[in-house]
Amino acid sequence: MSSTTHGLGGLKYDPKKRHRPPELNVFVALVAIVALFEVLGRMFVGDSFLFNTRDKVDTLFNEQRLKIIILQVSIIGIIALGVTQVIISGGIDLSSGSIVGGVAMITTAFAQSALNEYGMENVKPILGAEWLDLPIIVPLAIGLSVGLLAGIINGLLIAKFKIPPFIVTLGMMLFMRGVATFVTKGRPISFLQEDYVAIGTGMNPVFIFIGIAIIMHFLLKYTKYGKHTYAIGSNEQAARMSGINVDRLKVLIYAIAGMLSAVAAIVMSSKALTGQAGMGLMYELDAIAMAVIGGTSLAGGRGSILGTCLGALIFGVIISGFTFMRLDAFYQEMAKGIIIVAAVILDQWRAQKQAAKA
């Protein structure tokens, strides 16, 4: 791209007119929110938000807080990574939260152990005694397949039957929530085996989130898959004319999104040591919000994984910041709502300014 901007059609390359990466604005917003909590904290709570003020430990930062800021958003963050590419392609995915619920129930049903963490016997196995303590690969493969399958069905219905993504994924959202409650008629699943529990312990959810983020960043930025995804999001007709197999690409995009929801389900149920039918409720909206705050345009064609990661971090900072300020959760929800709308307004304002300059 950069070579073609030189001297075409009488346009001169002007470094001042170069687009500032939109992620930079999100990053500035993140820093501003952190700074706000730091100042407010020192004024009203008498403590630092970022820095360690305790004499017990010898670190500069409050590491525990930095860890929870990212830990508490890494599960929804994993979903948001898949949702970001769906939105970039011009679609939407409302089914991700319900896929989390469905996959969490199915996976944990296959991940039960004969003994629990206290060494007590599992007297009511979900699938019967012969299905206990299976090799860890079995529940993982089943869980990921269910997510993948749900995503493929989403993609096929959207691509082949030309049903709007909103409707298809709304249907899948209801269907998978039904699956989640069907598995045990709403009874929660516990007695998970040690190998399974190990997946979500400590900071593992964060490592999984960052690992997938790097892969997705690479996929969207440097591969044909990624370039075509941006292309169909910008102008689907033009992309089709230029020979992109739009249908196949869409199936692939939703399949990846479905599988990432399944990953989130596995990490979440393993972290909470339980599978519950209500898991992932409304997560689809938080995931979309993270992408939007990160600069992904719901009109398609614009957005990035880096932006979504920053969007997720803003969420994490807000949650921890409000607890730090000892403010109740409904203020959090109000703040999140305001930030989402503000992010879009700023984004449009910037786009208009850029259009005026060019």
Add this chain to the structure above:
Amino acid sequence: MKKSILAASLTAAVLAQVPAAQALTIGYATHHFDDKFSTILRNGSQAYAESLGHEMIQVDAQLDVGRQLDQVRNFIANGVDALIIQAVDSTAAGPMSKMAAEAGVPTVFVNRKPTPLESMADGQAYVASNEVESGTYQTYQMCLQLRAEGKSGGARGYLLVGDLASEAAVQRTIDAEQVVQLDMCNFMEIIGKETAMWQRNEAQDLMTNWLSTGEDFDFVIANNDEMALGAIQAMKAAGISMDDVVVGGVDATDDALAAMRGGDLDVTVFQNAKAQGEGAIDAVLKLVNGESVPREYYVPFELITPEILKTHPELSK
């Protein structure tokens, strides 16, 4: 619909081998099928009704006030003999109560209290457990335990609140806050109070956020067991010994009882769903027979501690 209900009641009458004149068809409108507590409640109710030779038909409002209203209207139109309603919203019970009263169908509200109680028509009854007990038993027992551990010189702790849109979360929170004002328990100071929406995962993250403030604390009160378990998992992950913290929940779920046997959870409170379900059937049958029934009937909550759990008739298994 009417035919199927008639057919069902006839089959039930034949199967149960009781005089057909006494076999009643009871419509049971639940707020949500997925809720575990309500599942025990309605299954207990149904088993008891069937053991007495009556037929029970269940419908699920899926947490939708409008849908529940239509379902109750349908039940009345199809001529059920009696109604048991677990209202989606306690303040929306009034219209259903009025409808049933006008149609002359004996009606009992179960588990969720029509608010205000005056919105419940004359001759109807409300069967539940009183939430004033749950949070009070829980926090008072924690107070006793902290005293027994010699911490009556001052103890600090956190309060995990359920979904603030639910009456149980509000009442249990009030209970806890009142107990810590008693002369005997005012050594307890609540230094943080936030909602974790009844969820284990959210409680886990919230507790970790609290731990990051570095405050010392001695107890964690949770409005339900799931949140108590989330807090326990977060504290264990941070290397805190569960012997040093008194943790209390409400519900006595299977997971919570396992954690109690394992020495992690100190206090929970058992709401006897089965007894509520059977109480509702008893009340509605009395109403059908024209006997008088108290407007409010409360099945007591039961305090559960590791000691009590060992010998509890239903939970010790």
